[in-house]
Amino acid sequence: MYNHLADLARRLGFEVRTDQGPFRDGACRVEERRVIILNRASPVQRKVAALGRALSACPLEGIFLLPAVREVIERARNGSGPQAAPDPPPDSGEPIP
Numbered sequence: 289m290y291n292h293l294a295d296l297a298r299r300l301g302f303e304v305r306t307d308q309g310p311f312r313d314g315a316c317r318v319e320e321r322r323v324i325i326l327n328r329a330s331p332v333q334r335k336v337a338a339l340g341r342a343l344s345a346c347p348l349e350g351i352f353l354l355p356a357v358r359e360v361i362e363r364a365r366n367g368s369g370p371q372a373a374p375d376p377p378p379d380s381g382e383p384i385p
Contacts, residue, residue: 290332292357293339297324300346304339313338340364 294304303321308328313335315324324342326335344365353361 289356289360290336290339292354293336293343293360296351296353296357297339297343299351300343302342315342336360337364 297304301322302315303323304326305323306326306328311325311327313324313326313330315322315338317323324339326338330338340360341364343361348358348361
């Protein structure tokens with residue numbers, strides 16, 4: 289699922305990056321580029337959810353998608369997709385996933 293979503297994101301003009309650090313998975317703009325940055329330490333379910341959220345804002349009419357891929361995106365669009373675990377409190381000493 290992850291690979292299908294990442295490939296679709298690239299076809300739609302996103303740069304998909306995986307990096308490590310104290311940040312959450314998500315989409316942003318860097319100058320004129322649309323970037324989806326995924327934390328290397330995040331579980332694959334969280335990465336799939338982040339890709340689904342980013343792609344849910346894109347027009348997908350006329351693009352063939354596997355039914356399971358479309359379902360992930362639609363669930364993110366409707367706010368019923370898998371939710372990421374909450375960040376730990378700032379004083380917990382745990383790194384932000």
